Amino acid sequence: MHHVAIMKPVLNMIPKILSGQKTIESRWYQTKRAPWDQIKKGDTVFFKDSGKKVTIRGQASTVLQFEIKDHEQAQAILDKYGKQIGFTEDQLNIKKWGQTPKYCILIFLEKVQKIEEPFMINKKGFGAPAAWLVVKDIEDIKVNSF
Numbered sequence: 714m715h716h717v718a719i720m721k722p723v724l725n726m727i728p729k730i731l732s733g734q735k736t737i738e739s740r741w742y743q744t745k746r747a748p749w750d751q752i753k754k755g756d757t758v759f760f761k762d763s764g765k766k767v768t769i770r771g772q773a774s775t776v777l778q779f780e781i782k783d784h785e786q787a788q789a790i791l792d793k794y795g796k797q798i799g800f801t802e803d804q805l806n807i808k809k810w811g812q813t814p815k816y817c818i819l820i821f822l823e824k825v826q827k828i829e830e831p832f833m834i835n836k837k838g839f840g841a842p843a844a845w846l847v848v849k850d851i852e853d854i855k856v857n858s859f
Contacts, residue, residue, distance in 0.1 A: 714756045716748055717834060717846040717854070722762040726799055730760060730825055731769060735799030737821050740845060741814035747845045749818060752776050758820060759828075759851060763844075766831035767851075775821040784813045794819060832856065 718738055720726050729735035738758065740748065752758075754773055761767040781787045788807045795805040798819075803809055833856040839846050848854055 714752070715848050715851040716752055716756060716758045717767065717848070717851070718758055718760050719844045719846070720760060720762050722765070727760055727762060727769060729799040730771065730822065731827060733825075735797070735822075737794055737797040737799075737819050739794070739798045739820070740818045742816045742818075743812070743814060745816055747843070747847050748820070749778060749816060751847045752818070752820060757851070758822065761834070766833050767828060768831045769825060769827050771822040771825040773820050774823040775819075777819040777821075779817040779819075781813065781815050781817055784808075787813050787817070790817055790819075797821075 726735055730738075738760075742749070752773055753776060756773045758771050758773060759767045760769045760771070779786070779790060781790070784807060791800070791805050791807055807813060834846070834851075834854045835856050836843060836846065836854070846854065
């Protein structure tokens with residue numbers, strides 16, 4: 714399977730992934746949504762900043778999912794994996810997040826590489842706010858420019 718992780722440009726995570734400072738992609742949710750139960754070891758994850766082209770790709774080496782029972786469990790996940798997720802000191806304190814997430818997905822990345830010819834995708838059918846897309850083949854949503 715192929716996945717597209719859409720990032721917030723202000724967080725500057727793509728350079729952190731490329732440099733190896735960020736080795737885990739995380740998704741924190743209030744409800745179960747993509748990629749919950751849809752990503753597995755060996756899947757390819759493409760990354761793009763919102764409104765920009767897909768610029769890097771990596772492979773999922775491990776996937777962990779957590780149903781978060783309380784504030785303490787969320788903080789324990791942050792304490793163990795936060796640096797590898799690429800979070801800043803402020804982001805490592807769950808109290809500063811507001812509402813405690815109920816679900817967390819950690820995707821450990823390997824074989825990260827820059828895409829030689831960055832490309833746009835068509836999100837039609839996924840919903841405008843979707844920040845994670847799951848597709849059988851990236852070619853199905855790739856926008857060909859001439």
